[in-house]
Amino acid sequence: MRAVIRWFFLVLFSSVAVWGQQGDKGGSVATIRALEHEWAEGQSRNDTRVLDLIFDNALVYVEYGKLVSKGEYLARIKRENSELDQIAFEGVTVHIFGSTALATGTYCERELRSGKTEQRRWRFIDTWVYKKGSWVLVAAGSAPITR
Amino acid sequence: MRVFHLALAFLGIAVADAQIPNDFDAESKLMAMEHIEKVQVPRTRDVKVLDAMLDDGFLCVDVEGGLLNKTDVLAHLRAADSLEFIPNSMAVELQGDTAIVTGLYRIRGAGRGKPFVRRGRFVDTWLYRGGRWVAIASLSTPGGN
Numbered sequence: 474m475r476a477v478i479r480w481f482f483l484v485l486f487s488s489v490a491v492w493g494q495q496g497d498k499g500g501s502v503a504t505i506r507a508l509e510h511e512w513a514e515g516q517s518r519n520d521t522r523v524l525d526l527i528f529d530n531a532l533v534y535v536e537y538g539k540l541v542s543k544g545e546y547l548a549r550i551k552r553e554n555s556e557l558d559q560i561a562f563e564g565v566t567v568h569i570f571g572s573t574a575l576a577t578g579t580y581c582e583r584e585l586r587s588g589k590t591e592q593r594r595w596r597f598i599d600t601w602v603y604k605k606g607s608w609v610l611v612a613a614g615s616a617p618i619t620r
Numbered sequence: 621m622r623v624f625h626l627a628l629a630f631l632g633i634a635v636a637d638a639q640i641p642n643d644f645d646a647e648s649k650l651m652a653m654e655h656i657e658k659v660q661v662p663r664t665r666d667v668k669v670l671d672a673m674l675d676d677g678f679l680c681v682d683v684e685g686g687l688l689n690k691t692d693v694l695a696h697l698r699a700a701d702s703l704e705f706i707p708n709s710m711a712v713e714l715q716g717d718t719a720i721v722t723g724l725y726r727i728r729g730a731g732r733g734k735p736f737v738r739r740g741r742f743v744d745t746w747l748y749r750g751g752r753w754v755a756i757a758s759l760s761t762p763g764g765n
Binding site: 529531533535537538539540568570571572573575577579594595596597598600602604611612614615616617618619620 | 675677679681682683684685686687713715716717718720722740741743745747749756757758759760761762763
């Protein structure tokens with residue numbers, strides 16, 4: 474039941490709250506920040522229904538150097554044991570270019586491998602587009618922070 | 621009346637110029653711009669050309685996870701000893717006035733007197749603004765399938 478309520482509020486938030494607010498930069502920034510957060514939350518709960526709403530069908534996603542489609546990414550999330558991996562956001566900055574937006578930031582990924590916890594930091598850059606009354610993710614990728 | 625028709629024709633051209641080109645034209649234009657940005661500019665080190673191609677709000681995440689703005693990228697171009705960028709397997713995804721270009725790359729260069737070769741994947745975001753495409757974001761990451 475909680476999942477249904479969350480899903481309902483996400484739909485409401487991503488579409489109704491941004492209705493007619495393309496000129497409202499602050500509102501768009503807050504919406505995209507919230508959607509980035511929902512993406513991380515949805516992934517940690519293996520909630521592909523939420524992710525399906527956030528991602529555009531033609532999503533271009535680069536994961537660990539590989540190009541994956543929306544379907545491939547959702548399939549991986551569905552079968553993955555989310556308790557083994559944890560993602561902690563360290564901050565998101567949103568830049569608005571009319572009906573296109575960039576979100577940049579860093580996150581820390583903790584993975585449990587053979588009883589040991591491995592930790593890696595990544596920097597991401599995501600592209601969002603305002604389509605049919607809501608912001609959707611059209612491209613995303615990250616690079617490991619090595620310097 | 622002729623003046624009115626001329627004015628309409630002029631207005632038509634002006635409006636058409638501001639419109640997003642059709643998918644085929646946009647794809648070939650973007651492929652050409654990627655070629656200029658990644659292959660020709662590093663060879664000629666023409667900072668002015670790159671300056672015109674990047675939006676002032678341009679952001680780049682480099683292969684080491686660093687965040688660079690337009691000024692940083694132009695400074696990198698000026699400082700590089702030598703750089704050869706070889707892109708391949710490029711694809712364009714159009715989203716209205718936004719385009720995503722993906723591809724693989726190989727870089728051969730020299731920095732601090734030492735030669736290096738790097739391979740990876742890039743994701744570039746372009747925006748159709750003021751009748752032309754400008755780059756607003758670029759990500760480079762190691763690897764590639």
